[in-house]
Amino acid sequence: LTDTFTLHNGNTIPKIGFGTWQIPDGAEAYDATAAALNAGYRHIDTARVYGNEPSVGRAVRDSGIARDELFITTKLPAEVKDYDGARASFDVTMAALDLDYVDLYLIHAPWPWSDMGSDHREGNKQAWRALEEIFGAGGSRAIGVSNFQVDDLQSLLTSATVTPHANQIRYFVGYTQNDVVEFCAEHNILVEGYSPLATGAILDNEDVTAIAAKYDRSVAQLCIRYVLQNGILPLPKTTNASRMTENADVDFEIADDDMATLDALTDTES
Numbered sequence: 001l002t003d004t005f006t007l008h009n010g011n012t013i014p015k016i017g018f019g020t021w022q023i024p025d026g027a028e029a030y031d032a033t034a035a036a037l038n039a040g041y042r043h044i045d046t047a048r049v050y051g052n053e054p055s056v057g058r059a060v061r062d063s064g065i066a067r068d069e070l071f072i073t074t075k076l077p078a079e080v081k082d083y084d085g086a087r088a089s090f091d092v093t094m095a096a097l098d099l100d101y102v103d104l105y106l107i108h109a110p111w112p113w114s115d116m117g118s119d120h121r122e123g124n125k126q127a128w129r130a131l132e133e134i135f136g137a138g139g140s141r142a143i144g145v146s147n148f149q150v151d152d153l154q155s156l157l158t159s160a161t162v163t164p165h166a167n168q169i170r171y172f173v174g175y176t177q178n179d180v181v182e183f184c185a186e187h188n189i190l191v192e193g194y195s196p197l198a199t200g201a202i203l204d205n206e207d208v209t210a211i212a213a214k215y216d217r218s219v220a221q222l223c224i225r226y227v228l229q230n231g232i233l234p235l236p237k238t239t240n241a242s243r244m245t246e247n248a249d250v251d252f253e254i255a256d257d258d259m260a261t262l263d264a265l266t267d268t269e270s
């Protein structure tokens with residue numbers, strides 16, 4: 001939990017983040033964030049659309065942990081594809097979190113959720129200009145994108161003055177988006193993986209269970225270790241305190257042949 005990756009601007013980012021997607025605002029998000037901090041997590045990932053920024057921010061403030069020991073990520077709603085809207089949304093986010101700055105601010109998706117697959121490349125360039133200014137002014141210590149495919153990144157890079165520091169994508173055993181990962185590696189963009197447990201669907205997969213047993217580890221631990229061993233930053237989500245500790249206890253090595261077996265798996269969600 002204290003090991004770090006380094007972003008291309010030199011900032012460090014704790015190697016395992018605590019994901020807060022689908023944790024409702026209020027007591028649940030507050031308690032889960034507080035428990036994660038208590039378990040030693042120093043990297044918390046939220047988003048405007050998760051609706052839980054107020055509780056996440058309050059748990060962070062109440063923790064008493066020095067701000068510079070924490071890494072807080074949040075995201076611009078995917079619907080916002082214009083410069084003014086992005087600037088205004090960041091202000092709303094900062095008021096909700098009630099923090100002085102965030103460590104990473106991401107465009108949540110290349111297309112609005114209501115119109116997935118639509119072409120919003122021009123809008124992303126406008127929103128990115130706002131993020132670059134937020135970064136320049138210190139409102140966020142790093143900026144990036146989420147759910148961007150290779151062509152979305154290529155388009156953004158044609159006008160970007162700051163290369164995204166990170167791209168957060170869906171990533172787990174059997175779903176590895178290798179073309180995106182390769183492109184990001186070529187451009188020094190850190191890849192973060194959300195849903196490293198396929199939102200729980202992978203937990204009873206027989207192939208993965210068999211390999212986990214060889215290492216005397218849980219399926220969750222094997223899956224999180226797999227993500228890390230591919231150089232990707234996992235963001236597991238749980239509201240259960242003992243699972244928070246379990247998910248961070250991944251200091252073991254998966255052998256090359258087992259990595260290859262895991263690489264070859266498909267249909268891990270069914």
Ligand code: A2P
Nearest residue numbers: 195196197198199200220236237238239240243
């Ligand atoms: P819960 O919050 O009840 O612990 P992902 O990180 O891929 O989004 O997966 C999250 C899902 O996996 C949640 O349903 C979460 O349930 C469950 N989960 C997280 N960690 C573990 C674990 N160590 N063992 C079993 N289930 C887990």
